[in-house]
Amino acid sequence: MxxxxxxxxxxxxxxxxxxxxxxxxxxxxxxxxxxxxxxxxxxxxxxxxxxxxxxxxxxxxxxxxxxxxxxxxxxxxxxxxxxxxxxxxxxxxxxxxxxxxxxxxxxxxxxxxxxxxxxxxxxxxxxxxxxxxxxxxxxxxxxxxxxxxxxxxxxxxxxxxxxxxxxxxxxxxxxxxxxxxxxxxxxLEQRDWIAGISEALKVALIKDAVFFEYLEKNAHLLRDRNMEAMQYTIYRCAEMHMHHIAQGGDPFESGSSRPLDFGHWAAHKLEYMTNYALRHGEAVAKGIVLDVAYAHLIGLINEADLNRIVRVFQNIGFDLSFPLASAKEVDELLNGIEEFREHLGGVLTITLISDIGVKHDVHEIDREVMKKALDVVNEISKLKVE
Incomplete structure (x- = not known):
């Protein structure tokens, strides 16, 4: 032979x-x-x-x-x-x-x-x-x-x-x-101006508390189309994404963990369910806050940090509510968890956070707790923005 x-x-x-x-x-x-x-x-x-x-x-x-x-x-x-x-x-x-x-x-x-x-x-x-x-x-x-x-x-x-x-x-x-x-x-229309900021908040929440603090401090400037604040936000966010691709050891995503898809399992499904009426960044904002609420309910982060994160998104101008009219639609959204695993391949890996700037991967999601997280987000979304 x-x-x-x-x-x-x-x-x-x-x-x-x-x-x-x-x-x-x-x-x-x-x-x-x-x-x-x-x-x-x-x-x-x-x-x-x-x-x-x-x-x-x-x-x-x-x-x-x-x-x-x-x-x-x-x-x-x-x-x-x-x-x-x-x-x-x-x-x-x-x-x-x-x-x-x-x-x-x-x-x-x-x-x-x-x-x-x-x-x-x-x-x-x-x-x-x-x-x-x-x-x-x-x-x-x-x-x-x-x-x-x-x-x-x-x-x-x-x-x-x-x-x-x-x-x-x-x-x-x-x-x-x-x-x-x-x-x-x-x-850009206003919704397109703010939509991309969700990706900056995403990368800050999983990697850089200092950058999150910058976004928190400048939320109203970003909402009001301050170009200097936006230029720095774009630069720092792009820099961190490119560094992750080069230094993360998995540029072509052969493994199961994809931290840069924090909040995206729900975002991708929600885009499809709304026939893409939602911008990707708008859906990502909802998906991130949903996963942060879930992280709070399972004891990973405290209520103060949850509220702090929600406040930044709302001060920038995001609507965080989920447009789901029935229990059937809630179940359809949650089916996005398995579709996300299928897209990645391997074991289910969902990135959450255990602190601002610190990612935390989990390999299972309790659907009943996630439903409670949905309720939490929808209730929070009704509160008046400070």
């Missing part, structure tokens, strides 16, 4: 998160410089733009064309295609097909770039399309919402929804670069 042939190799990944304003202003060379660093010759570019962003920034497509023309020695603008924004784009396989068709039609190869400009859903969907085209076309992400700038666009995951399950189909494929442009935040 032949001996088993065994092979082992490692692949190193590197990508940067850049911060700027007016990215496609012709005097801003950042985008050109990123492409030039890759290859100092003309490089083909396919731009995919969220329709909400295109509507809010009607000169964007023209600005991109002008910018590429200005730096034509490095940038070859092939096409700017506008796609449906929001979670609906992840429910429509036709959106992925449209991008793949454009990759084929414009001969976007593995030495070209897909450049996606939009919120987290469009970035997820486009990243998935880029990852499966030619087994991986280079991707530059330009996130335009708070949530995508501080969380979803800075990681290594891409996905679409299927079979009524969020992110059921996807890939691990790091981007070539991420560029956060502050100008895109200025046109």
């Amino acid at each position: 032949f001996k088993t042939i065994e092979q082992k190799f490692e692949v190193s990944y590197r990508y940067g998160l850049y911060f700027t304003e007016n990215l496609f202003g012709t005097t801003n060379t950042l985008f050109r410089d990123i492409i030039k660093e890759y290859k100092n010759e003309p490089v083909k570019l396919l731009f995919v733009i969220d329709d909400g962003v295109a509507l809010a920034h009607p000169q964007l497509v023209k600005s991109i064309e002008t910018y590429c023309q200005n730096y034509q020695e490095n940038l070859v603008h092939m096409k700017s295609m506008v796609v449906q924004g929001g979670e609906a784009c992840k429910n429509d396989q036709g959106q992925v097909e449209d991008i793949l068709k454009a990759v084929s039609e414009y001969a976007i190869c593995r030495h070209s770039f897909v450049v996606v400009i939009g919120g987290g859903a469009v970035i997820d969907m486009t990243g998935y399309a880029a990852a499966i085209a030619h087994r991986g076309v280079k991707l530059i992400r330009i996130p335009t919402t708070v949530l995508s700038q501080d969380d979803s666009a800075v990681g290594v995951k891409n996905s679409v929804n299927a079979f009524g399950k969020k992110n059921f189909i996807g890939t691990f494929a790091p981007p070539y670069a991420i560029i956060n442009d502050t100008d895109f935040l200025k046109t």
